[in-house]
Amino acid sequence: xxSVTQLGSHVSVSEGALVLxxxxxxxxxxxxxFWYVQYPNQGLQLLLKYxxxxxLVKGINGFEAEFKKSETSFHLTKPSAHMSDAAEYFCAVSxxxxxxxxxxxxxxxxxxxxx
Amino acid sequence: ETGVTQSPTxxxxxxxxxxxxxxxxxxxxxxxxxxQQALGQGPQFIFxxxxxxxxxxxNFPPRFSGxxxxxxxxxxxxxxxxxxxxxxxxxxxxxxMSSYNEQFFGPGTRLTVL
Numbered sequence: 188x189x190s191v192t193q194l195g196s197h198v199s200v201s202e203g204a205l206v207l208x209x210x211x212x213x214x215x216x217x218x219x220x221f222w223y224v225q226y227p228n229q230g231l232q233l234l235l236k237y238x239x240x241x242x243l244v245k246g247i248n249g250f251e252a253e254f255k256k257s258e259t260s261f262h263l264t265k266p267s268a269h270m271s272d273a274a275e276y277f278c279a280v281s282x283x284x285x286x287x288x289x290x291x292x293x294x295x296x297x298x299x300x301x302x
Numbered sequence: 303e304t305g306v307t308q309s310p311t312x313x314x315x316x317x318x319x320x321x322x323x324x325x326x327x328x329x330x331x332x333x334x335x336x337x338q339q340a341l342g343q344g345p346q347f348i349f350x351x352x353x354x355x356x357x358x359x360x361n362f363p364p365r366f367s368g369x370x371x372x373x374x375x376x377x378x379x380x381x382x383x384x385x386x387x388x389x390x391x392x393x394x395x396x397x398x399m400s401s402y403n404e405q406f407f408g409p410g411t412r413l414t415v416l
Contacts, residue, residue, distance in 0.1 A: 191344075221404065230306070230343070230392055230407040277344055287358025289335060289398075290405065292344030 189214045189282050190221030191294035201301045206250075206265040208296045213259060219281040220261045221290065222252055226274045235275075237261060248272070273300045308393050310405040314414045315383050323392030323411045325392060333357075333398060334376040335367060335405060338393035339390040351376055380413075388415045 194209040212218055219238050223231040228230040235246025252263045261278060275297045279290040307326045309346035315321050327334050333352045338343035349359035352369035358364070359366075363382040380387055390412050 196342075204366050217329075223407075228409075228412075230308075230409040236404055248347075251372075256362070279344075285358065287350055288333070288403070289347040289350060289358070289360070290345070291347070294344045 189218070189280050189291055191278050191280050191291055191293040193276075193278050193296050195296050196294065197297050197299065199299040202270055203267050206263070206272065206298065208263040208276050208294060208298065210252075210261045210263065211259055212278075212280050213260060214280060218256060219225075220247065220252075220294045221279045221281065222250070222261075222263050223272050223277045223279060224293075225277065227267045230276065231272075234263070252271055270302065271299050273285045273298055305338055306395050306406050307395060308391075308411050310411060310416075311409070312412045312415065316416050317383055317385060319383050319415075320379065320381045320411060321383060322411040323380075323391050323393075323413070325376045325378070325395075325408060327374045327376065327395035329391075329407050331395035331406070332374050333396045334374065335394045335396075336376070336378050337392040337394065338362070339410070340386075342391070345392055348378070349403055362370050383415045385415050388413060 192211045221236045222234040237254045239260045244260045245251045250265045277294045316328045323352045335350040336348040339345040347360035350357045369392045371377045376415045390410045392410045396403045396405045
């Protein structure tokens with residue numbers, strides 16, 4: 188069965204500091220991986236996705252993630268945090284079961300950016 | 303291009319009542335999925351509709367049901383509401399069914415059951 192684990196339900200960084208949000212997955216087949224961001228009282232917005240090809244994926248707002256098969260990880264990073272990055276971040280794996288295509292989400296990491 | 307829209311934004315019901323939530327998919331998208339996001343949790347898959355047919359469901363009881371219309375908009379119905387049904391309900395659409403296609407999410411409907 189596929190699953191997603193996000194280490195750290197809350198992460199605080201100073202403005203300008205590196206952002207690192209961790210995501211590990213379990214999958215018996217090559218996974219399709221996604222990072223979404225959720226701002227307060229809003230839906231989910233796609234930051235980036237990994238399907239095939241280059242393992243370093245660049246997304247919107249300066250975020251990127253690296254797919255590491257050997258570590259079953261897909262950690263999200265941003266070199267310099269901005270106040271506007273404060274939000275909740277979800278890692279998800281896409282799963283196909285008998286023709287149903289659904290996401291399995293982690294429990295989320297709330298990012299706080301300190302001035 | 304209009305994104306995914308959901309209505310209403312907020313809803314308050316009492317235990318035992320029934321509720322209908324609505325979703326308009328993004329133009330050109332024929333697949334709609336519904337997710338329940340409880341407070342402090344990640345979204346959980348409820349079910350998916352493709353071309354007006356249910357195309358799989360998650361671990362939710364039959365009192366959670368849905369519809370998809372010819373224009374690909376969708377409804378989520380919940381009967382006999384329970385307190386634990388209080389959550390943010392997210393609708394997501396995608397252009398066709400594929401594991402690598404991203405799903406586009408609406409802003410959600412916040413349901414409170416008293």
